Amino acid sequence: MPSLHDNIILSYEVDLENERIRMHTRSSHEVPKNMDVLFSGVMAHAFDTPLYGSIILDLDERDIEHFVPHNRELLESGKGQGWPVSYDSYDELQNQLIEEKYKYMVISSSYGLSGWILAKNVEISVQETG
Numbered sequence: 001m002p003s004l005h006d007n008i009i010l011s012y013e014v015d016l017e018n019e020r021i022r023m024h025t026r027s028s029h030e031v032p033k034n035m036d037v038l039f040s041g042v043m044a045h046a047f048d049t050p051l052y053g054s055i056i057l058d059l060d061e062r063d064i065e066h067f068v069p070h071n072r073e074l075l076e077s078g079k080g081q082g083w084p085v086s087y088d089s090y091d092e093l094q095n096q097l098i099e100e101k102y103k104y105m106v107i108s109s110s111y112g113l114s115g116w117i118l119a120k121n122v123e124i125s126v127q128e129t130g
Contacts, residue, residue: 002124007035009054009113014045021045021117025056034127041120043102044084046074047113054112059105059122064097067104067118084118 007025014021023037037059039045068075068090075093078084087093097104097118105117 001122002035002126004035004037004056004059004124006110007056009050009056010034012047012050019043021119028055036125036127038123038125039105039117039119039121040123041102043097043118045115045117046071047107047115049109049112049114051112055110056113057108057110059107061122062104062106064102064104065094067097067116068094071116 004025006028008028010024010026012021012023019040019042021039021042023039025035025037027033027035072090075084075090079087085093085096087096100120102118102120103122105119105122107113107115107117
């Protein structure tokens with residue numbers, strides 16, 4: 001997967017109906033490239049501090065077993081609303097994520113937007129800018 005290190009986030013689109021998030025970025029290297037990141041099969045996401053000029057430090061796939069412990073407070077606040085899905089226990093949610101092969105993708109930031117996405121797939125496409 002191509003590196004998104006130091007890419008600037010130009011925009012992102014959340015398509016709830018089709019369970020997709022598309023993030024448009026541009027590298028800040030000597031030869032700039034537009035890079036689109038498509039997350040598909042999205043169950044849920046949480047983004048913090050989206051700012052103009054947000055810079056990605058990295059996009060990492062973390063072990064799915066870390067999702068529940070790292071997001072317990074957020075899960076607790078959304079549980080009564082069926083977020084991210086209806087579940088009876090954290091173990092049940094964890095097992096569903098594993099069985100359905102979700103990826104826990106974490107966006108770290110040098111500046112601005114950071115957060116995570118639970119998705120089944122992630123693809124990065126690269127285009128040279130002219």
